Amino acid sequence: MELFYKVLFYLSxxxxxxxxxxxxxxLKLIGVLYKSRTLKKDYSHYPEVTVMVVAHNEEKVILDKLQNILKLNYPQEKIEYLIASDNSTDKTNxxxxxxxxxxxxxxxxLFETKDRKGKTNAQNEAKKNVTTEYLVMTDANSIMEKDSVRELMAAFTSEDISYVSGRLSIINQESSDISGAEASYWDNDMSIREIEGRIQTITAGNGALYACRTKDYYAFDPIQSHDTAMPQFxxxxxKRAIANHDAIAYEKAGESIGDEFSRKVRMxxxxxxxxxxxxxxxxxxxxxxxSYFYFxxxxxRYLLWISHFFLFISNALLIPExxxxxxxxxxxxxFYILGLVKLITKSDNKYLSLVYYYCVTIAAQWVGVYNIITGKAKSVWEKAESTR
Structure with a gap:
């Protein structure tokens, strides 16, 4: 058994x-080897495009979003706007x-779904009304940089590129330690995605801003999210899914641990x-x-929840050795005590916040697994108010 515990310990x-x-x-070392491979752009590429905004009960932000997309720097004769309302029951419609x-x-x-089945279902249904060559998708609470669509289209420089993800920029990172930790996570992850896309393909995008060729769109199961499903597909x-981080969308991160935890459980x-x-x-x-990128x-990352558990248990059993x-x-x-200290004291110490944020991430993975096993995982959710 000792050998088994050691294998479990070192593997975890x-x-x-x-x-x-x-x-x-x-990846950074590999990126150095591929430093000559850069993101190509063609700013003369102005195809017809539909900007799809997905919303459910977004009365607080939908007007700002509508005003935002009309200010996009793109030929007006080549751009259409489609608001996909996921059975909104407030004033959104x-x-x-x-x-x-x-x-x-x-x-x-405006496209309205008859039943609320989640973001992906609303996108699937609304897409049936899209006739343009390209489709840009964005969230109702994300504010797009005026050149974002132009940047996304400029990155489609070859037929093998089916998907381009923009960059999500957190605008309230100073509001709380939680939003600050989320901003740090995104900054680090964006640098990884930039290298992955430059070398071959990214493993995930983000829901705030991304584009695909309309002919390549696939109607995923509503419980799936385009963020993870599309690049892998x-x-x-x-084909390739790449990132153009000059295409920017601004968004608020969850400012409370409850909002951020719920978001991670959904993820x-x-x-x-x-x-x-x-x-x-x-x-x-x-x-x-x-293959290397995905692993x-x-x-x-998706094995962190069980790896921490096995590491702790196997480590405890090997102490006498x-x-x-x-x-x-x-x-x-x-490490776990530091997370508890942050929880109890509400300290704004940067390092305690990062430890706490990491522990919350692992806990959210456990809840996600529990929801899957108990059949509670679903495609719809309540939005985080602190992100509006």
Whole structure:
């Protein structure tokens, strides 16, 4: 049994290390080898495009969003606007209708789903009304930089590029330690995605701003999210999903731990499936760097919840074997204590906040797994008010 405990200890430790430290470092080193490979752009590429805004009960922000998209720097004769309302029951639809009446010279349409089945379902249904060559999707609470659509379209420089993700910029990172920790996470993750896309393909996008070729759009199961489903789907087809971080959308992060925890639980509603969603990913000879990217950036991260559990248990059982195991076990205890200190004292210490944020992330993964096992995982959710 001792050998089994050691294998469990070192394997769990490796997964945690690789997900949080090893993979990011290795990718930066690989990026140096591919430094001559840069993101190509064609600013003469002005295809017809539909900007789809998905909303559910967004009366607080929908007017700002509508005003925002009309200010986009893109030829007006080549851009359409489609508001996909996921069975909104507040004033959202009325606000959109009134806005359309006041701007009849603009090509703005409202699509209403009959039932609330979540964001992906609303996108699937609304997409049936899209006739343009490209589709840009964005959230109702995201404010787009005026050149964002132009930047997204400029990145479609070859037929094998099916998806381009923009950059999400957190605008309230100073509002709380939670929003600050989320902003730090996104900054680090954006640098990883930039390298992945430059070399071959990214493993995930973000829902605030992204685009795809309309012909390549796939109607995913409503419980799936485009953020994770689309890049993987295209990669397995031999196509590319890339990132153009000059296409920017601004958004608020959750300012309370409750909002952020709920958001992370939603993100993990398919965590077990995402560990290895398709065996083909293991075929490094066919999918090359994508296999490496997915293992380091996704598989290992989706295994953090169980890896921390096995590391703790196996470490406790190995304490009698060596002083090394005692030191590591005490380190784990100290790490979790620091998270509790942050929770109890509400300290604004940056390092305590990062430890706490990480612990919350792991806890959210556990809740996500619980929801899957108990059948509570769903495609719809209540939005976080602090992000509005």
């Amino acid at each position: 430790g490796f997964i945690i290390f690789w997900a949080m430290i090893g993979y990011p470092i290795s 009325n606000i959109v209708r009134q806005f359309i009446k006041k701007h009849q010279c603009k090509n703005i349409r 295209y990669a397995l087809q031999g 993990n509603r398919l965590i077990l499936k995402h560990i290895l969603p398709d065996l083909r990913i293991l075929n490094v000879f066919k999918y090359r760097w994508f 380091g950036h996704r598989t290992c 060596s002083w090394l195991f005692t030191v590591v076990f005490m380190g784990q205890i100290l």
